[in-house]
Amino acid sequence: MDNLSDTLKKLKITAVDRTEDSLEGCLDCLLQALAQNNMETSEKIQASGILQLFASLLTPQSSFKAKVANIIAEVAKNEFMRIPCVDAGLISPLVQLLNSKDQEVLLQTGRALGNICYDSHEGRSAVDQAGGAQIVIDRLRSLCSITDPANEKLLTVFCGMLMNYSNENDSLQAQLINMGVIPTLVKLLGIHCQNAALTEMCLVAFGNLAELESSKEQFASTNIAEELVKLFKKQIEHDKREMIFEVLAPLAENDAIKLQLVEAGLVECLLEIVQQKVDSDKEDDITELKTGSDLMVLLLLGDESMQKLFEGGKGSVFQRVLSWIPSNNHQLQLAGALAIANFARNVINKAKMLSAGVTETVLKFLKSEMPPVQFKLLGTLRMLIDAQAEAAEQLGKNVKLVERLVEWCEAKDHAGVMGESNRLLSALIRHSKSKDVIKTIVQSGGIKHLVTMATSEHVIMQNEALVALALIAALELGTAEKDLESAKLVQILHRLLADERSAPEIKYNSMVLICALMGSESLHKEVQDLAFLDVVSKLRSHENKSVAQQASLTEQRLTVES
Secondary structure (H helix, E strand, O other), rough: OHHHHHHHHHHHHHHHHOEEEEHHHHHHHHHHHHOHHHHHHHHHHHHHHHHHHHEEEEEEOOOHHHHHHHHHHHHOHHHHHHHHHHHHOHHHHHHHHOOOOHHHHHHHHHHHHHHHOOHHHHHHHHHHOOOHHHHHHHHHHHOOOOOOOHHHHHHHHHHHHHHHHOOOHHHHHHHHHOHHHHHHHHHHHHOOOOOHHHHHHHHHOOOHHOOHHHHHHHHHOOHHHHHHHHHHHHHHHHHHHHHHHHHHHHHHHOHHHHHHHHHOOOOHHHHHHHHHHHHHHHHHHHHHHHHHHHHHEEEEEEEEHHHHHHHHHHHHHHHHHHOOOOOHHHHHHHHHHHHHHHHHOOOOHHHHHHHHHHHHHHOOOOOOHHHHHHHHHHHHHHHHHOHHHHHHHHOOOHHHHHHHHHHHOOOOOOOHHHHHHHHHHHHHHHHHHOHHHHHHHHHHOOHHHHHHOOOOOOOOHHHHHHHHHHHHHOOOOOOOOOOHHHOOHHHHHHHHHHHOOOOOHHHHHHHEEEEHOOOOHHHHHHHHOOOHHHHHHHHHHHOOOOHHHHHHHHHHHHHHHH
16 A cells, blocks of 8 residues: 555646646556555545545546546545545535536546435535535436436436435435426336336335425326336335335325325235235245235225225225135234225225125124234224114124123223224114114123213213113113113213313213113112202303203203102
């Protein structure tokens, strides 16, 4: 490396007097030394002070600009050299070289700027101030359609430079989005999809930009869905598929893009992956199965994309997703349960799902020992019977199901399962309005859980419980009387009415229930003993008109019955 010291001294002299042959020889020696030992050579370059002279060799008129840019690109691979490159004033002349027509100059300049920007706030800031990003995006646009290998290499370097410039920096990523980088990158992907390096660079860029909410609208205005699905279908390697998945996941959070992905045929790809990987115990296959099934569930979260999948292919997607639930693969069971729950959100789908036998499949696999699966399946049943009286009655008369629900109402280790079991018990009564269903729930010991549910911290659950209890009192009070007494329902209702924090609907439904309970002698006596009149009369002046009116009616009823 002694020769390097000589070269650096010689370079200082020749850089000033511009002896072309000597200067070129010195630059070649530097590049050779960097290739042999980059870090040590870079340290010596920094110590020599030669960096400051490079700015004068980066002018458009210089014959050595490509070689100097190459040297800067090499030294900037070292973190400790990036700030010195900025301090030496190299950014502005490098950015000016982005306007060059010489492909080698553009390539080395792109490399130099990209390496200086890598994980360097100072480098990015200097490129930002010099307007480098906009020039690179403009060059990408103008060179986009040229498919020769040299140009594709240059496009790859420019994409890499933009990624290093904006990586993990929301404000710089937003700047690129505002400059219109997304349509340009999507066009690049479409034209150069055969070039692995450029494709990979585009995917990394998409992955970074897609995390920003502001990017979704721009992505939705392009044919990104079509290009990604086309690319995905060609991929055999796990790593490449994973890269595409990493872009698809954030994009699929947007409803418009969800629909585009469905229309582009992504679902067929995902179903195929599940079919291929479900029985594999290879780590890569297990990962791909999870990613694919999770993405499927994500697509079903959009109303339009979900409905298109439900109606498309005469329900074949629904049937195939339903078949995931009986799988021995726990991940697939959960994804299937989540997917079916999403289908059940739509009122129009419910009748079709019921006639397709969804309840039989769900009931069969409620015995799954995975609480997350149980939780989703219970929620699905609850949504399916909403406004479906016949289905609610059929399920509500299923003694085994009701007994299981009553058992899970005490599953304190799994709050979600416990909450959904309570809600489903209540829903069976509310939607069936059936005496037989009420009898089944009473005989299975479900009343105490409905009464406890009326004290839930969630208003919606309280309300559901009170409405169900009012129906019980109206339709089968004699059957439920003892259970209502032992569950201390009257005392709980008194507490709910007296509590100023109770929501208006809770007060209203509590009073409706009180009136319904008056038909039972023993419960009537409990109401009298607790002096409900005092609490109810205060509610006549309640700010909510419905509560005030119900208070007047309840007061009259209590007065007549006293």
